[in-house]
Amino acid sequence: MRKKILFLSMLLLLSLASGSCNRVSNKNETKETKETKEVILASFTVLADIISNVAKDDFIVRSITKPGVEVHGYQPTPSDLVNASSAFVFIDNGFGFELWAEKFVSNLKVKRITVAEDLDPIFISEDFYKGKPNPHAWISPKRGMLYVDILVDSLSELRPSKRTLFEENGKIYKDKLSKIDKEFSLFINNLNKDRRYLVSCEGAFSYLTNDYGLEEVYLWPVNAESQITPKRMTRTISLVKEKNVPSVFCESTVSNESQMVVANETEANFGGNLFVDSLSDDNGPASSYIKMLEHNLDLIKKGLF
Ligand SMILES: [Zn+2]
Numbered sequence: 001m002r003k004k005i006l007f008l009s010m011l012l013l014l015s016l017a018s019g020s021c022n023r024v025s026n027k028n029e030t031k032e033t034k035e036t037k038e039v040i041l042a043s044f045t046v047l048a049d050i051i052s053n054v055a056k057d058d059f060i061v062r063s064i065t066k067p068g069v070e071v072h073g074y075q076p077t078p079s080d081l082v083n084a085s086s087a088f089v090f091i092d093n094g095f096g097f098e099l100w101a102e103k104f105v106s107n108l109k110v111k112r113i114t115v116a117e118d119l120d121p122i123f124i125s126e127d128f129y130k131g132k133p134n135p136h137a138w139i140s141p142k143r144g145m146l147y148v149d150i151l152v153d154s155l156s157e158l159r160p161s162k163r164t165l166f167e168e169n170g171k172i173y174k175d176k177l178s179k180i181d182k183e184f185s186l187f188i189n190n191l192n193k194d195r196r197y198l199v200s201c202e203g204a205f206s207y208l209t210n211d212y213g214l215e216e217v218y219l220w221p222v223n224a225e226s227q228i229t230p231k232r233m234t235r236t237i238s239l240v241k242e243k244n245v246p247s248v249f250c251e252s253t254v255s256n257e258s259q260m261v262v263a264n265e266t267e268a269n270f271g272g273n274l275f276v277d278s279l280s281d282d283n284g285p286a287s288s289y290i291k292m293l294e295h296n297l298d299l300i301k302k303g304l305f
Contacts, residue, residue, distance in 0.1 A: 040155075041087035043098045044071045045279040046138055047115070047147075049289045051091060053173040054151045054166055062087070064104075067281045070253045072097065072223050076104050084108050089158060091151070095121055097135030097277075113154045115147055122206045129222050139276055140207040141181040141293055145174050176290055184297050188212045195304050197243055199236065199268070201250040201259050204276040219258050223251070223277065228258045240266040247271030247303030252286070253278050271303030 039060045042048035048063035055061055064080050065071050084090060087110055092101045094116030105112055121133030137143040152170040156163040188196065196214045198205050203218035210216075217239055219228050240248060245268050250256035252273045263270040274296045275286035286292035 038159075039087040041084055041090045041110070043090070043092040043101055044277065046277070046289050046292065047091060047093055049279060050138070050144070050147050050173075051151055051155075053289075054148060054155065054169050056165070056169050058162060058165060065278065067279045067284070067287075068253065069278055070223060071277045072099055074098070074100055076100055080104070081108070084110060089113060089155075091115065093135055093138070095119070095133035095135035095137065096129075111158060113151075113158075115150050118150045119143065119146060122210055124203065124206075124221050127221050134203065134206045135222075136204040136276055137207045138289070139205055139296075140211040141177050141184065142211045143207050144289065144293070145177050145181070148174050148177070177293075180290070180293050180297065184212060184301075187297075187301050188214065191304060194243070195246060197239075197245045197304075198300065199240060199245055199248040199259075199262070200274065201254055201256065202276065204251060205274075217245075219262075223254055233258065233261065236262050237265045240268050249274050249299065249303065251276050252280065269303065272299045274299060 037058065037060050039062060040051055040055060042051055042061060042063045044065045045063045045067050048061050052061045062083060064076065064083065065074050081104075084104070085108060089111040090101075090105055090108065091113045092098050092115070094114035097116075098104075116133065116135070116137065119137050121137075124130055124132050124134050138147055148170045152166045156166050197217060198209050198214045199217040201219050202223045203216065203221040204223075205214075205216050205218075208214070217236060219232055219236055236248075239245070240262060245266075247269045248259050248262050248266075249271045250259040250273055252275045256270070256273060260270055262268065275292045276296075279288065279292055280286040285295045
Protein backbone atom coordinates (compact mmCIF):
# COMPACT_ATOMS: atom_id res chain seq x y z
CA MET A 1 0.00 0.00 0.00
CA ARG A 2 2.78 2.40 0.98
CA LYS A 3 4.55 1.55 -2.25
CA LYS A 4 1.41 2.32 -4.21
CA ILE A 5 1.03 5.71 -2.52
CA LEU A 6 4.69 6.48 -3.18
CA PHE A 7 4.33 5.49 -6.83
CA LEU A 8 1.22 7.65 -7.26
CA SER A 9 2.89 10.63 -5.63
CA MET A 10 5.89 10.15 -7.93
CA LEU A 11 3.58 10.14 -10.94
CA LEU A 12 1.86 13.29 -9.69
CA LEU A 13 5.15 15.10 -9.20
CA LEU A 14 6.29 13.96 -12.61
CA SER A 15 3.16 15.16 -14.34
CA LEU A 16 3.53 18.56 -12.64
CA ALA A 17 7.16 18.76 -13.68
CA SER A 18 6.63 17.68 -17.28
CA GLY A 19 4.30 20.62 -17.73
CA SER A 20 7.25 22.94 -17.23
CA CYS A 21 9.69 23.92 -19.91
CA ASN A 22 12.79 21.86 -20.72
CA ARG A 23 14.99 24.86 -20.09
CA VAL A 24 15.77 26.37 -16.71
CA SER A 25 17.47 29.56 -15.69
CA ASN A 26 21.03 29.39 -14.49
CA LYS A 27 21.52 30.97 -11.08
CA ASN A 28 24.96 32.25 -12.09
CA GLU A 29 23.77 34.25 -15.04
CA THR A 30 23.86 38.00 -15.05
CA LYS A 31 20.60 39.85 -15.37
CA GLU A 32 21.74 41.37 -18.65
CA THR A 33 22.02 38.09 -20.54
CA LYS A 34 18.91 36.44 -19.10
CA GLU A 35 19.62 33.36 -21.16
CA THR A 36 18.31 29.98 -20.26
CA LYS A 37 20.44 26.89 -20.36
CA GLU A 38 19.62 23.30 -21.08
CA VAL A 39 20.06 20.70 -18.37
CA ILE A 40 22.19 17.57 -18.71
CA LEU A 41 21.51 14.95 -16.06
CA ALA A 42 24.15 12.42 -15.03
CA SER A 43 23.64 9.32 -12.93
CA PHE A 44 26.57 9.95 -10.55
CA THR A 45 28.86 12.75 -9.44
CA VAL A 46 32.06 11.55 -11.14
CA LEU A 47 30.36 11.41 -14.52
CA ALA A 48 28.65 14.75 -13.92
CA ASP A 49 32.03 16.39 -13.32
CA ILE A 50 33.52 14.92 -16.51
CA ILE A 51 30.47 16.15 -18.44
CA SER A 52 30.80 19.62 -16.86
CA ASN A 53 34.31 19.87 -18.22
CA VAL A 54 33.09 19.04 -21.72
CA ALA A 55 29.93 21.15 -21.66
CA LYS A 56 31.33 23.99 -19.50
CA ASP A 57 29.14 27.06 -18.96
CA ASP A 58 26.85 26.46 -21.91
CA PHE A 59 24.83 23.84 -20.01
CA ILE A 60 23.72 23.04 -16.49
CA VAL A 61 24.96 19.62 -15.40
CA ARG A 62 23.37 17.82 -12.46
CA SER A 63 23.87 14.44 -10.86
CA ILE A 64 21.05 12.21 -9.61
CA THR A 65 23.18 10.73 -6.82
CA LYS A 66 24.87 13.13 -4.43
CA PRO A 67 28.52 13.21 -3.25
CA GLY A 68 29.43 10.34 -0.93
CA VAL A 69 26.42 8.24 -1.81
CA GLU A 70 26.64 4.53 -2.70
CA VAL A 71 25.55 4.44 -6.34
CA HIS A 72 25.12 0.77 -7.35
CA GLY A 73 21.99 0.11 -5.30
CA TYR A 74 20.69 3.68 -5.08
CA GLN A 75 16.91 4.11 -4.79
CA PRO A 76 15.71 7.13 -6.82
CA THR A 77 13.35 9.51 -5.04
CA PRO A 78 10.32 11.40 -6.42
CA SER A 79 12.42 14.58 -6.63
CA ASP A 80 14.99 12.72 -8.76
CA LEU A 81 12.21 12.06 -11.27
CA VAL A 82 11.28 15.75 -11.24
CA ASN A 83 14.93 16.72 -11.86
CA ALA A 84 15.17 14.23 -14.68
CA SER A 85 12.12 15.60 -16.43
CA SER A 86 13.73 19.04 -16.77
CA ALA A 87 16.78 17.60 -18.58
CA PHE A 88 17.13 16.98 -22.30
CA VAL A 89 19.48 14.05 -21.83
CA PHE A 90 20.24 11.48 -19.15
CA ILE A 91 23.81 10.17 -19.18
CA ASP A 92 24.75 7.02 -17.32
CA ASN A 93 27.85 4.85 -17.10
CA GLY A 94 26.31 1.48 -17.93
CA PHE A 95 28.11 -1.90 -17.57
CA GLY A 96 25.49 -2.60 -14.86
CA PHE A 97 26.77 0.15 -12.56
CA GLU A 98 23.43 1.90 -12.01
CA LEU A 99 21.17 -1.03 -11.17
CA TRP A 100 18.30 1.46 -10.90
CA ALA A 101 18.78 3.34 -14.20
CA GLU A 102 16.71 1.18 -16.53
CA LYS A 103 13.55 1.49 -14.46
CA PHE A 104 14.27 5.14 -13.75
CA VAL A 105 14.41 6.24 -17.39
CA SER A 106 11.66 3.96 -18.64
CA ASN A 107 8.95 6.52 -17.82
CA LEU A 108 10.88 9.61 -18.89
CA LYS A 109 10.93 11.29 -22.26
CA VAL A 110 14.63 12.16 -22.30
CA LYS A 111 17.45 11.13 -24.61
CA ARG A 112 19.91 8.71 -23.07
CA ILE A 113 23.64 8.32 -23.49
CA THR A 114 25.27 5.26 -21.94
CA VAL A 115 29.03 5.74 -22.01
CA ALA A 116 29.90 2.04 -21.64
CA GLU A 117 28.28 1.22 -24.97
CA ASP A 118 31.46 2.57 -26.58
CA LEU A 119 33.96 1.08 -24.13
CA ASP A 120 35.73 -2.29 -24.03
CA PRO A 121 34.86 -4.05 -20.77
CA ILE A 122 37.01 -5.93 -18.30
CA PHE A 123 34.93 -8.77 -16.91
CA ILE A 124 34.38 -9.64 -13.25
CA SER A 125 35.99 -12.99 -12.54
CA GLU A 126 34.07 -14.41 -9.59
CA ASP A 127 30.88 -14.86 -7.60
CA PHE A 128 27.42 -13.63 -8.53
CA TYR A 129 28.73 -11.05 -11.01
CA LYS A 130 31.15 -13.44 -12.72
CA GLY A 131 31.27 -12.80 -16.48
CA LYS A 132 29.59 -9.39 -16.18
CA PRO A 133 31.51 -6.23 -17.10
CA ASN A 134 33.27 -4.44 -14.27
CA PRO A 135 31.56 -1.04 -14.34
CA HIS A 136 34.35 1.14 -12.84
CA ALA A 137 36.17 2.06 -16.05
CA TRP A 138 36.59 5.74 -15.10
CA ILE A 139 38.98 4.79 -12.30
CA SER A 140 41.82 4.63 -14.83
CA PRO A 141 42.91 8.03 -16.23
CA LYS A 142 43.52 6.30 -19.58
CA ARG A 143 39.84 5.30 -19.73
CA GLY A 144 38.82 8.71 -18.38
CA MET A 145 40.21 10.17 -21.58
CA LEU A 146 37.99 7.76 -23.54
CA TYR A 147 34.98 8.99 -21.52
CA VAL A 148 35.79 12.50 -22.72
CA ASP A 149 35.95 11.39 -26.38
CA ILE A 150 32.66 9.50 -26.08
CA LEU A 151 30.93 12.45 -24.41
CA VAL A 152 32.25 14.94 -26.99
CA ASP A 153 30.93 12.76 -29.82
CA SER A 154 27.57 11.85 -28.32
CA LEU A 155 26.76 15.35 -27.08
CA SER A 156 27.78 16.76 -30.48
CA GLU A 157 25.31 14.42 -32.14
CA LEU A 158 22.53 15.76 -29.93
CA ARG A 159 23.61 19.41 -30.21
CA PRO A 160 25.60 19.74 -33.49
CA SER A 161 25.93 23.53 -33.18
CA LYS A 162 28.06 23.01 -30.06
CA ARG A 163 30.49 20.50 -31.58
CA THR A 164 33.47 22.89 -31.74
CA LEU A 165 32.89 23.97 -28.16
CA PHE A 166 32.70 20.36 -26.93
CA GLU A 167 35.83 19.45 -28.89
CA GLU A 168 37.85 22.40 -27.59
CA ASN A 169 36.76 21.84 -23.97
CA GLY A 170 37.42 18.12 -24.33
CA LYS A 171 40.95 18.70 -25.58
CA ILE A 172 41.87 21.01 -22.69
CA TYR A 173 40.45 18.51 -20.20
CA LYS A 174 42.16 15.51 -21.79
CA ASP A 175 45.52 17.29 -21.59
CA LYS A 176 45.07 17.46 -17.80
CA LEU A 177 44.15 13.76 -17.62
CA SER A 178 47.08 12.88 -19.84
CA LYS A 179 49.46 14.59 -17.41
CA ILE A 180 48.07 12.46 -14.52
CA ASP A 181 48.34 9.34 -16.68
CA LYS A 182 52.00 10.00 -17.57
CA GLU A 183 52.99 10.73 -13.96
CA PHE A 184 51.40 7.52 -12.67
CA SER A 185 52.93 5.43 -15.48
CA LEU A 186 56.34 6.81 -14.55
CA PHE A 187 55.78 5.97 -10.88
CA ILE A 188 54.77 2.37 -11.65
CA ASN A 189 57.70 1.90 -14.03
CA ASN A 190 60.06 2.89 -11.23
CA LEU A 191 58.26 0.76 -8.60
CA ASN A 192 59.83 -2.55 -7.61
CA LYS A 193 57.84 -5.37 -9.26
CA ASP A 194 57.36 -7.07 -5.85
CA ARG A 195 55.37 -4.10 -4.62
CA ARG A 196 52.92 -3.82 -7.47
CA TYR A 197 49.81 -4.97 -5.54
CA LEU A 198 46.66 -2.94 -5.04
CA VAL A 199 44.54 -4.40 -2.21
CA SER A 200 41.10 -2.75 -1.87
CA CYS A 201 37.66 -3.49 -0.40
CA GLU A 202 35.68 -3.49 -3.65
CA GLY A 203 37.13 -4.93 -6.86
CA ALA A 204 36.77 -1.50 -8.39
CA PHE A 205 40.31 -1.03 -9.63
CA SER A 206 40.50 -3.60 -12.46
CA TYR A 207 40.86 -0.93 -15.15
CA LEU A 208 43.56 0.91 -13.23
CA THR A 209 45.53 -2.25 -12.38
CA ASN A 210 45.12 -3.56 -15.93
CA ASP A 211 46.21 -0.30 -17.57
CA TYR A 212 49.24 0.31 -15.36
CA GLY A 213 50.54 -3.18 -14.61
CA LEU A 214 49.45 -3.76 -11.00
CA GLU A 215 47.99 -6.93 -9.43
CA GLU A 216 44.47 -6.40 -8.10
CA VAL A 217 43.32 -7.97 -4.81
CA TYR A 218 39.96 -7.22 -3.18
CA LEU A 219 37.63 -8.31 -0.39
CA TRP A 220 34.49 -8.39 -2.53
CA PRO A 221 33.93 -8.02 -6.29
CA VAL A 222 31.15 -5.37 -6.34
CA ASN A 223 29.74 -3.11 -3.62
CA ALA A 224 26.21 -4.25 -4.41
CA GLU A 225 27.31 -7.60 -2.98
CA SER A 226 29.54 -6.29 -0.23
CA GLN A 227 29.64 -9.33 1.99
CA ILE A 228 32.93 -10.38 3.38
CA THR A 229 33.17 -14.14 3.70
CA PRO A 230 35.73 -15.93 5.93
CA LYS A 231 37.21 -17.48 2.77
CA ARG A 232 37.83 -14.09 1.16
CA MET A 233 39.24 -12.66 4.37
CA THR A 234 41.64 -15.59 4.78
CA ARG A 235 42.68 -15.42 1.14
CA THR A 236 43.44 -11.69 1.36
CA ILE A 237 45.35 -11.97 4.63
CA SER A 238 47.45 -14.85 3.25
CA LEU A 239 48.31 -12.94 0.11
CA VAL A 240 49.21 -9.73 1.93
CA LYS A 241 51.50 -11.73 4.24
CA GLU A 242 53.02 -13.84 1.49
CA LYS A 243 53.75 -10.90 -0.82
CA ASN A 244 54.67 -8.46 1.97
CA VAL A 245 52.16 -5.94 0.62
CA PRO A 246 53.03 -2.65 2.36
CA SER A 247 49.54 -1.03 2.38
CA VAL A 248 45.89 -1.99 1.95
CA PHE A 249 43.03 0.36 1.02
CA CYS A 250 39.25 0.71 1.11
CA GLU A 251 36.72 2.85 -0.76
CA SER A 252 35.04 5.96 0.59
CA THR A 253 31.46 4.75 0.16
CA VAL A 254 31.79 1.57 2.27
CA SER A 255 32.99 0.74 5.80
CA ASN A 256 36.72 0.06 6.02
CA GLU A 257 36.25 -2.20 9.05
CA SER A 258 37.08 -5.42 7.17
CA GLN A 259 40.22 -3.97 5.64
CA MET A 260 41.34 -2.82 9.09
CA VAL A 261 41.19 -6.48 10.14
CA VAL A 262 43.50 -7.34 7.24
CA ALA A 263 45.91 -4.57 8.28
CA ASN A 264 45.84 -5.72 11.92
CA GLU A 265 46.47 -9.35 10.99
CA THR A 266 49.42 -8.53 8.74
CA GLU A 267 52.37 -6.16 8.57
CA ALA A 268 50.50 -3.92 6.14
CA ASN A 269 49.45 -0.34 6.89
CA PHE A 270 45.97 0.92 6.19
CA GLY A 271 46.73 3.26 3.28
CA GLY A 272 43.49 5.27 3.36
CA ASN A 273 40.16 5.61 1.63
CA LEU A 274 40.12 5.72 -2.15
CA PHE A 275 37.30 7.40 -4.04
CA VAL A 276 35.63 5.44 -6.80
CA ASP A 277 31.85 5.52 -7.11
CA SER A 278 31.24 8.99 -5.75
CA LEU A 279 33.06 12.30 -5.38
CA SER A 280 33.50 13.95 -1.99
CA ASP A 281 31.66 17.16 -1.16
CA ASP A 282 33.38 20.47 -1.93
CA ASN A 283 35.41 20.41 1.29
CA GLY A 284 36.66 16.85 0.79
CA PRO A 285 39.76 15.60 -1.02
CA ALA A 286 37.94 14.42 -4.15
CA SER A 287 35.54 17.19 -5.10
CA SER A 288 36.22 16.74 -8.82
CA TYR A 289 37.24 13.82 -11.06
CA ILE A 290 40.76 15.24 -11.44
CA LYS A 291 41.10 15.75 -7.68
CA MET A 292 39.76 12.24 -7.10
CA LEU A 293 42.38 10.71 -9.42
CA GLU A 294 45.14 12.80 -7.84
CA HIS A 295 44.01 11.83 -4.33
CA ASN A 296 43.80 8.11 -5.19
CA LEU A 297 47.06 7.92 -7.07
CA ASP A 298 48.83 9.92 -4.38
CA LEU A 299 47.63 7.50 -1.65
CA ILE A 300 48.65 4.52 -3.78
CA LYS A 301 52.08 6.05 -4.42
CA LYS A 302 52.64 6.75 -0.72
CA GLY A 303 51.31 3.33 0.29
CA LEU A 304 53.29 1.21 -2.15
CA PHE A 305 56.59 3.07 -2.39
ZN1 LIG B 1 31.44 0.41 -7.18
